[in-house]
Amino acid sequence: MRDLRDIKKGLFFQLRHVVRNNWVCKSRMASLQSNERLPAAQLDILQEQLLRSTLESARRRIPAYRALRLPERNLRRHLQELPIISKNDLLTRRREFYPVPGLERAWSIKGMTSGTTGTPLKILRSLDSVIWENAFLQRHWAWSGYKPGMRRATLRGDAIAPVEQTSPPFWFFNRADNQLLLSSRHLRPPYIDQIISRIRAFRPHLLQAYPSTAFELASYVQRKGERLDIPFVYTGSEMLYPYQREVISSALNTRIMDFYGMAERVAFATECEYGRYHVNSEYSYVEIVDDTGQATRDEGYVVGTTFHNHTMPLVRYRLSDRSRWLDGACPCGRTYPLIEPVAGKFEDVVLGSAGHPISPSIVTFAFKGLQHIEKSQVAQVGDGVWEIRVVSGPGFTAEDRAALVNNIHAMVDPGLAVRIVERADIPRTASGKYRWVINEWKSNPYGEINR
Ligand SMILES: [Zn+2]
Structure with a gap:
């Protein structure tokens, strides 16, 4: 059984390698590397070209932009006149913001997000955008001196070994990319010791991880009074908290290279x-932009317009993340x-049945494919006890409830006591932030750190 699974995985990664790491990707990577120190004026010209091409695709494919006028110059200023949209617009005004019918094909590549509100969202992607994404990732890896073929370990959300598996391997070696994929669902005693030995033997140049999975690994290594030497740790897909950064840097004797993407x-x-x-x-x-949608140098919402996904361009798409420009x-x-x-916020970390921290990104997998949930919140309310609050949409049934509990047990932790509670709404914090994952357990040992 396991042999067959490994053969399938091998083929999958071989295919993925051919699709993502081909000569197109390599030449794009090289052009990106030659851009990164260009004078600002030249970057501006490049941005105008990319913006024009993405807005042309938007006009052609997305009904909301059919009447879009594109002036000869100063496109970026013109962009300010277009409405800011959000995830809610994509969910509720599908006809306007998804490609016109007929352009979506059965073989279109779909990216799923469950996001921090737990409401799943489907984005259609072009193959071209998948290759671009890989080129941007690899260019970031090159900032650490990484070259294709160097040893890379990955400790993210990939389903590497079934959660109920109790004997090694809790990893998979992807020969095509010289990549060791590790099962983040086995980052707990006694399996974690075997994972650590495997990393030691592999000696990766870099480790790709979620902040929370790198933190789990690092805090375990630290508690045991040991150290792992990994030159670079690339974190992303989650907020990296300063406390995590400290523990990861010291226990893994590493330089963290974080990235922000979605x-x-x-x-x-x-x-x-x-x-x-x-x-x-x-x-x-x-x-x-500020709360009224005007550009600001103060803290505000991040708004972005895609450049490389011509299948479904997003124009002035507002995220719930807040940041500010630095001079x-x-x-x-x-x-x-x-x-x-x-x-x-770090104090919101939730723990599994053995008291180990669980990555919120892994919890998001349990919500993928569930269609009738408008909002959700995952709360730890006791030792090994989670309460999942849902604001249900039309069509939410007992089957959806059962599927959610099953997903948590299968993908997150089989030992958790899970209860699903339906709510009319889930409020935001006083500062307007949405805490998707929240720890309300009074004896939470990690709560101490932040008081
Ligand atoms: Zn710099």
């Missing part, structure tokens, strides 16, 4: 070797603008 692909900011976040100018057009140049010499890291 499934909608409207913004991509990458941390350089000087710890600054650079907004990649040729990835998308990023704005920061000045970076000592690394890259000319991409600087941004403050997006803020969040």
Whole structure:
């Protein structure tokens, strides 16, 4: 059984390698590398070209932009006149913001996000945009001296070994990319020791992880009074909390290179070797706006326009993340603008049945494919007890409830006691932030850190 599974996985990664790491990707990566120190005026010209091409696609494919006029110059200023849209618009005004019928094909690539509100959203992607995404990721890896073929370990949400598996391997070696994929669902005793030995033997140049999975690994290594040596840890897809950064840097004896991105692909900011976040100018057009939608140099919402997904361009798409522009140049010499890291709360970490921290990104998998949930919140309310609050949409049934509980047990932790509670609404915090994952257990040992 396991042999067959491994053969299938091998083929999958081989195919993925051919699709993502082909010569197109390599030449794009090279062009991105030659852009990163261009004078600002040249980056502006590049952005105007990319913006024009994405708005032309929007006009052709997205009904909401059919009447769009594109002036000969100053497109970026013209963009300010277009409405800011959000995830809610994509969910409730599908006819306007999805490609005109007939352009969506059965073989269209679909990206799913459950986002921080837990409401699933489907984005149609072009194959071209998938290759671009990989080129941008690899360019960031190159900032650490990584070259294709170097050893890379991955500890993200990939389903590497079934959660009920109790004997190794809790990893899979992807020969095509010299990549060791580790099962983040086994980051708990006794399996975690075997994972650590495997990482030691593999000696990766870099580890790709969620902040929370790297933190789980690092805090375990630290508690045991040991150390792992991994030159670079690339974190992303979740807020990286300063406390996590500290523990990861010291226990893994590493330099963290964090990045900020999202499934909608409207913004991509990458941390350089000087710890600054650079907004990649040729990835998308990023704005920061205040509550009224006006550009601001203060803290505001991140708004982005995609450049590379011509199947379903997103124009002025507002995220719930808040940040601000930073002035000045970076000592690394890259000319991409600087941004403050997006803020969040660490005390909301939830724990599994063995008392180990669980990555919110892994919890999001349990919600994928569930269609009738408008809002959700995952709360730890006791030792190994989770309460999942849902604001149900039309069509929510006992089957959806059961599927959610089953998903939590299958994908997150089989030992958790889970109860589903329907709510009329789930309020935001006083500062307007949505805490999708929240810890209300009074004896939460991690609560201490933040008091
Ligand atoms: Zn820099």
